[in-house]
Amino acid sequence: MIEQISHAPRRQAPAKRPPLSLSGLWHSLAVRSWAYQIAVVAAVIGMAVYMVGNAQDAMERRGIATGFGFLGEEAGFDIGESLIAFNSENSFLRAYGVAVLNTLKVSVFSILFATLIGVVLGIARLSSNVLVAKLSAAYVEIFRNTPQLVQIIFWYTLITQLPAPKQAFSLFDAVFLTNRGLILPWPEADPVYLWTALALVCACGAAVLLLRWADRLRRRTGRRVRVVWWNLGLILAAPLLVWSLGGAPTAVSIPYLKGFNFTGGLAVSPEFLALLLGLSLYIAAFIAEIVRSGIQSVGKGQIEASRSICLRPSDTYRKVILPQALRVIVPPTAAQYVSLVKNSSLGVAIGYPELFNVNNTIVTLSGHTTEAIAMMMAIYLSISFSIAVVMNLYNRAVQIKER
Amino acid sequence: MSTTGSISFAVPRSAPRRDPPAREAGVLLWLRKNLFSSVYNSALTLLALWALFVTIPDFVAWAFVDAVWQTDDPAACRAAAGACWAVVAEKHRVMLFGTFPYDEHWRAVAVIAVVIAMAIVSVFKRFWSYWLFVAWLGATGIVLLLLLGGLFGLTPTGTHQWGGLPLTLLMFVGTVVGGMPLAIMLALGRRSSLPAIKAICIGFIEIVRGVPLITVLFMASLMFPLFMPEGLTIDKFLRAQIGMILFFAAYAAEIVRGGLQAIPRGQYEAADAIGLGYWQKTGRIVLPQALRIVLPALMNDIIRAFKNTTFVSIIGLFDVLGATATALEDPLWVLYALEAYVFIFVLYFVFCYAMSKYSERVERDLSKGRNL
Numbered sequence: 001m002i003e004q005i006s007h008a009p010r011r012q013a014p015a016k017r018p019p020l021s022l023s024g025l026w027h028s029l030a031v032r033s034w035a036y037q038i039a040v041v042a043a044v045i046g047m048a049v050y051m052v053g054n055a056q057d058a059m060e061r062r063g064i065a066t067g068f069g070f071l072g073e074e075a076g077f078d079i080g081e082s083l084i085a086f087n088s089e090n091s092f093l094r095a096y097g098v099a100v101l102n103t104l105k106v107s108v109f110s111i112l113f114a115t116l117i118g119v120v121l122g123i124a125r126l127s128s129n130v131l132v133a134k135l136s137a138a139y140v141e142i143f144r145n146t147p148q149l150v151q152i153i154f155w156y157t158l159i160t161q162l163p164a165p166k167q168a169f170s171l172f173d174a175v176f177l178t179n180r181g182l183i184l185p186w187p188e189a190d191p192v193y194l195w196t197a198l199a200l201v202c203a204c205g206a207a208v209l210l211l212r213w214a215d216r217l218r219r220r221t222g223r224r225v226r227v228v229w230w231n232l233g234l235i236l237a238a239p240l241l242v243w244s245l246g247g248a249p250t251a252v253s254i255p256y257l258k259g260f261n262f263t264g265g266l267a268v269s270p271e272f273l274a275l276l277l278g279l280s281l282y283i284a285a286f287i288a289e290i291v292r293s294g295i296q297s298v299g300k301g302q303i304e305a306s307r308s309i310c311l312r313p314s315d316t317y318r319k320v321i322l323p324q325a326l327r328v329i330v331p332p333t334a335a336q337y338v339s340l341v342k343n344s345s346l347g348v349a350i351g352y353p354e355l356f357n358v359n360n361t362i363v364t365l366s367g368h369t370t371e372a373i374a375m376m377m378a379i380y381l382s383i384s385f386s387i388a389v390v391m392n393l394y395n396r397a398v399q400i401k402e403r
Numbered sequence: 404m405s406t407t408g409s410i411s412f413a414v415p416r417s418a419p420r421r422d423p424p425a426r427e428a429g430v431l432l433w434l435r436k437n438l439f440s441s442v443y444n445s446a447l448t449l450l451a452l453w454a455l456f457v458t459i460p461d462f463v464a465w466a467f468v469d470a471v472w473q474t475d476d477p478a479a480c481r482a483a484a485g486a487c488w489a490v491v492a493e494k495h496r497v498m499l500f501g502t503f504p505y506d507e508h509w510r511a512v513a514v515i516a517v518v519i520a521m522a523i524v525s526v527f528k529r530f531w532s533y534w535l536f537v538a539w540l541g542a543t544g545i546v547l548l549l550l551l552g553g554l555f556g557l558t559p560t561g562t563h564q565w566g567g568l569p570l571t572l573l574m575f576v577g578t579v580v581g582g583m584p585l586a587i588m589l590a591l592g593r594r595s596s597l598p599a600i601k602a603i604c605i606g607f608i609e610i611v612r613g614v615p616l617i618t619v620l621f622m623a624s625l626m627f628p629l630f631m632p633e634g635l636t637i638d639k640f641l642r643a644q645i646g647m648i649l650f651f652a653a654y655a656a657e658i659v660r661g662g663l664q665a666i667p668r669g670q671y672e673a674a675d676a677i678g679l680g681y682w683q684k685t686g687r688i689v690l691p692q693a694l695r696i697v698l699p700a701l702m703n704d705i706i707r708a709f710k711n712t713t714f715v716s717i718i719g720l721f722d723v724l725g726a727t728a729t730a731l732e733d734p735l736w737v738l739y740a741l742e743a744y745v746f747i748f749v750l751y752f753v754f755c756y757a758m759s760k761y762s763e764r765v766e767r768d769l770s771k772g773r774n775l
Contacts, residue, residue: 037599044603051630058629129444130437131451145755146748147710149717150724154744161741342615349717356617369629373622377614384613 055370068375070366071096077361079353081269092362099358100379106275106354107341113280114340115333118287125292136288143285149346152278156350159270165261174254176262181273183255186266192246196239203238207231271352275344283340287333294329295321326398334391338384345380355379477735490739491746497730498747501566501721507558510549514569517542517549518576526761539580546573562640566721568750570640574647574712574722579705581648586655591685593660604656611653616714620646624718643715651708658700662693699769702762706755713751723747 025031059066071093078088082098083105124136143151160179163169168178176183187193207227214227243249255265298321306320345356359376363369439445469485473492480487491498500511521542524530550569552559565573592604611619623646628636666689674684694701716725727747731740 033597037597040603041599054632055626055629058633061633127444127447128437128440129447129451132447135451135455141756141759142752145706145759146751147713147724149713150744150748150751153724153728154741154748157740157744161738345615345617346714346717348617356615356621360621363625369625373618373626376618377610377622380615380618381610381613 059370066368066371068371070368070371073366075362076365079358080351081272081353092366095358095362096355096375096379099353099355102352102358103341103344103347103354103383106272106279106347106352107344110276110279110283110340110344111337113276114283114287114336117280117284119291121284121288122291122295125288126295140285140288143282144289148278148282148343149349151282152274152346153349155277156270156274159274165257168257168262176255178262179270180261180267181270182268183262184266184268185252185254187249188251188253190246190249190251192243192249195246196243199242200235200239203235206238207234210234269352271347271350274350275347275352275354278346279340279344283336286336290329290332290336291325294325297328298324323398330391330395330398334388334395337391338387341383341387342380477738480739486742486745487739488742488746490736490742494727494730494733494736494743497567498723498727498743499567501570501726501729502564503566503569504558504560504564507552507560510552510557511567511569514546514549515572517545518572521576536580536583539576543573543576543580546576562638565640567726568723570720570726571712571722574640574644574715574720575709577644578647578651578708578712581644582651582655582708585648585652586659587690589652589656590659590663593656594663608653608656611650612657616646616650616711617717619650620714620718622646623649640720643718643720647708647711647715650711651704654707655701655704658697658704659693661700662697663689665696666692696769699762699766702758702765706758706762709755709758710751723750 072091074088075090075092075095076088077095079086079095079098079102081102083101084094084098086094086098121136121139124132125140127133127136159181162177162179165176165178165180168176168183170176174185210227210231214225218224253264253266255262255267257263302320302324303316306316311319344354347354348357348360351357355376359372363372366372438448465485467485469483471480471483471485471487471489474480474489475493477487477489480489496505496508500508503511521539524538525535546569548554549557550560550565550573551562589604589608592600593608595601595604620643623642624639627642627645631637670688670692671684674688679688712722713724715722716728719725721729724747727743731737731743736743
């Protein structure tokens with residue numbers, strides 16, 4: 001059709017090739033982007049080679065051996081608290097293990113507390129009760145607007161100024177708070193507890209399966225089966241059964257004063273306590289803000305709609321507000337968790353033996369600065385990335401599921 | 404009113420004012436509505452009141468009533484039941500100025516004044532332009548001159564003598580002033596179409612964000628000298644500053660990137676259409692809009708940079724926290740460390756709270772669609 005109408009000669013103008021010149025080349029987009037990239041990569045590599053070369057020179061001059069062989073050597077120092085047995089005759093590698101476990105220990109407990117306090121405060125801030133809302137707001141402002149390190153040192157100073165064990169604050173003569181830390185009654189070690197814990201985990205797994213089954217049944221047939229009570233019973237009964245089958249050990253070690261300190265029970269060190277408070281109370285303020293903005297992000301219409309279809313207030317909260325708020329809450333909370341784990345390195349300021357602190361000692365004792373720092377960086381990076389991966393999975397679970 | 408009055412049949416006369424029913428207004432209603440609206444709320448109120456009743460009187464007694472405000476004799480503090488604020492009165496020079504020579508403290512005060520004045524100027528939108536950045540660079544120069552001395556008859560003072568609030572403020576300003584351009588470059592690099600540049604930027608940002616700040620500072624203070632050629636030593640303060648800048652830039656870059664992504668495609672295309680080059684497009688069209696959008700988020704990072712200046716005390720610089728720790732090495736006053744830390748707690752709070760209130764205002768303006 002077009003060919004008949006158009007009278008224009010169908011001939012393509014020969015592409016005019018610009019004469020090959022330097023300025024022409026420079027104006028070619030492809031050439032230019034290659035040039036930029038090569039220049040930047042060359043600069044980065046050049047700088048790295050130059051710096052590593054300098055470092056090697058320096059180390060040769062000082063006669064420092066390189067390599068990760070030192071990890072097997074005897075550490076020659078003690079660590080104040082550890083989850084696995086450790087003494088100065090163990091290797092540097094084991095010292096790293098102890099340090100990582102200590103970092104994880106304080107991080108896990110801090111994350112639990114921070115989440116708990118943060119969620120409660122976030123909801124309290126939206127309460128219709130003015131007093132509660134204002135108190136929560138004041139907490140958030142105070143803890144968010146002061147450096148975490150100052151907070152940690154403040155808690156540590158406070159704990160070290162508590163009375164000595166002889167004049168300890170006590171609760172029912174069983175829980176003691178002193179300048180040596182917090183001392184709690186604790187069940188005496190027994191293998192039965194391990195099995196009980198296992199039973200609890202299994203019961204939780206079974207409960208999840210039961211919930212899924214009920215959900216599938218409801219979707220397929222419309223029949224509702226209430227499994228809440230079954231689940232609660234399962235989670236309570238299974239561990240109890242295992243515990244009583246194992247002879248129901250009830251021996252509890254209650255701390256008592258002996259000489260200048262407490263014996264028995266579980267002693268939480270002042271360093272751990274201060275770091276736990278510093279990490280969890282600080283991050284809780286941020287989580288409170290995240291939770292508040294998450295709940296506020298749910299449209300008013302959603303809540304009105306759920307009321308108009310006669311959902312109970314509890315169901316409105318559980319089935320309308322929470323699923324939508326979680327989508328907003330999860331990603332920034334994950335970032336806060338990562339930040340918390342990284343800032344557990346501030347334990348160095350009060351002498352809690354976490355990764356950074358122990359690594360400092362290892363640097364000093366072994367002299368392998370580069371390797372030790374690389375090791376520490378790698379460990380921190382892998383912890384951060386693992387949290388990011390887990391939270392991404394969870395995030396995917398709470399995001400909108402579209403068909 | 405007069406035009407409608409002629410059309411309307413209604414007699415324009417207001418009903419006599421009546422007082423609202425007693426139960427519907429006043430203090431009682433306010434209490435009922437806000438504190439005792441339900442059984443559950445009443446219980447919460449009572450619980451909160453009880454908690455306040457248990458803590459506040461004791462705290463007030465400790466902090467104010469029984470406190471010792473001024474004495475040069477620690478024994479007087481030991482005798483008192485309350486707080487010993489005298490430790491602050493006694494040690495405030497060390498806490499605020501570190502080991503800076505006593506006779507030169509006026510210079511340290513001038514530094515604080517310059518930084519606060521610049522911060523106040525930056526608040527006003529009419530001053531927002533690239534010139535503000537240049538002004539901050541100039542202010543940094545004046546601060547450096549005041550702290551280093553050696554010119555115009557000022558006694559030279561080395562960086563090893565710096566300390567206290569001037570060091571904290573300089574570290575903070577240096578971090579933001581040095582970090583912002585780097586952050587913008589990293590953010591642009593991460594969105595670049597050139598794969599090699601993109602990869603380098605992503606690698607840098609993700610690695611720095613994956614490790615604690617203290618390890619970055621530790622590396623800067625310990626590894627940096629190792630990587631430099633022999634004979635070249637970089638000042639300890641400068642090394643810490645470089646570490647702080649790199650860390651801040653990696654975080655701020657992600658925020659700037661968010662702003663770049665939020666600019667509609669049409670803006671980029673329009674800039675292309677009128678024949679602007681990459682840098683003109685970025686500098687005149689994209690960045691001014693992107694930076695405004697992300698200002699509240701950026702303020703959060705800036706506040707965090709301020710709080711993070713305390714980390715340099717761990718690698719042995721005497722910022723406010725480090726100087727306070729030094730002041731408390733005095734065995735006579737070490738018992739009153741708690742009071743000293745409460746003091747700097749309040750000091751940091753004043754700075755951060757001011758910044759966070761400002762950031763809230765900017766956010767409100769933005770959400771109302773006002774032009775910044």
